[in-house]
Amino acid sequence: MVSVIERAEVLITSPGRNFVTLRITTSDGVTGLGDATLNGRELAVASYLEDHLVPLLIGRDPARIEDMWQYLYRGAYWRRGPVTMTAISAVDTALWDIKGKVAGLPVYQLLGGRSREGVLVYTHASGADTAALLDDVARAQELGYQAIRAQAAVPGIAGTYGVKKDGKYEPANSSLPEEQPWSTEAYLRFAPTYLRAVRERFGFDFHLLHDVHHRLTPQEAARFGKEVEDVQLFWMEDPTPVENQEAFRLIRRHTTTPVAVGEALTSIWDVQHLITEQLIDYVRTTVVHAGGITHLRRIFDLAALYQVRSGSHGASDLSPVCQAAAIHLDTAIPNFGIQEHMGYPDQVAEVFRTGVTYADGHLHVSDEPGLGVEYDDEAAAAFPYNPKYLPVARRLDGSVHDW
DSSP states (O other), X not given: OOOOEEEEEEEEEOSSSOEEEEEEEETTSOEEEEEOOOTTOHHHHHHHIIIIIHHHHTTSOTTOHHHHHHHHHHXXXXXXXXXXXXXXXXXXXXXXXXXXXXXXXXXXXXXXSOSOSSXXXXXXXXXXXXXXXXXXXXXXXXXXXXXXXXXEOOTTOTTOXXXXXXXXXXXXXXXXXXXXXXXXXXXXXXXXXXXXXHHHHHTTSSEEEEEOTTOSOHHHHHHHHHHTGGGOOSEEEOOSOTTSTTHHHHHHHHOOSOEEEOTTOOSHHHHHHHHHTTOOSEEOOOTTTTTHHHHHHHHHHHHHTTTOEEOOOOOTTSOHHHHHHHHHHHHHOTTBOOEEOOOOOTTHHHHEEEOXXXXXXXXXXXXXXXXXXXXXXXXHTTSOOOOOBOOEEEETTSOEEOO
């Protein structure tokens, strides 16, 4: 008798930050997990799943992953967008988890097996000033990281992106959006100085990354990329808002600093132009927001044709389920570049038991069947949902700016 989907549950918990998880159970008792977290809009995805997708899953064959993806995407008529694609991602990832468990194989084996022994990751270093940033870079190197993202607070500007507070970085930290001041002019004057300070102290024997976080115009981004060519960045991330993709052609004309884009994009159609016109070097789409393992593999396959490498978003607002799925995919694809790795609050390990391990600047997947992640309902119950919003940036004149 063919196994069918018997139950699908939307699980919400907040062990240090909010996570939404889909758990699918088959008539044979096999369970699969999928991450459905959309930072600051978690309940929108939870409702999409509970009200619109879960009823469609019951009684269907969990082995038909491709057909399920097409059914949920093309059958809805209303396509793409972060809420829809995150919900589809959760279903898709859970079905891959089930398929691996049924086959008795880790997911990376189902994707073609290993292309590498470990997945190179980058961590975050930051500071309230240059001196504190340098101390944090030293800490990261002591932990074995071979790739480090560097951010420092712009003097006099409280709204600098990517800087830790009290030793941790969690931008979604208030029940209503925190409104943060921003000065592009001050940033452009300061950022190159601390990136050079990192190179002057630590040299060039490691990868240095920097996140602009959508805050510059195309011309400003081109100027910034040109100015920091001497520090040999691994990439500058999200130099300008991605809606105007022709803007990246202007950036390309003026700088050889590699460009990484995609964490806010959700489909192959969103990145097609950027990839096929070779306007970027790394595509940062992620399992949880870009249609799951099935669709993200398509994106990476397209990117491989144009010498564009993967560099998936991996902040701590993506759950350990997404992280495990990403590392399985990273392990298998030929055009892997790098994977973001921030780590999680200690409480997360109480809810999510994962087989992903870190050593010497790399993450390694578990060889357990499926994704190798377990969800502890009893532990999760101790961490109820806690509404949080990402900040909003405002220029010094009070107008809204890209955060």
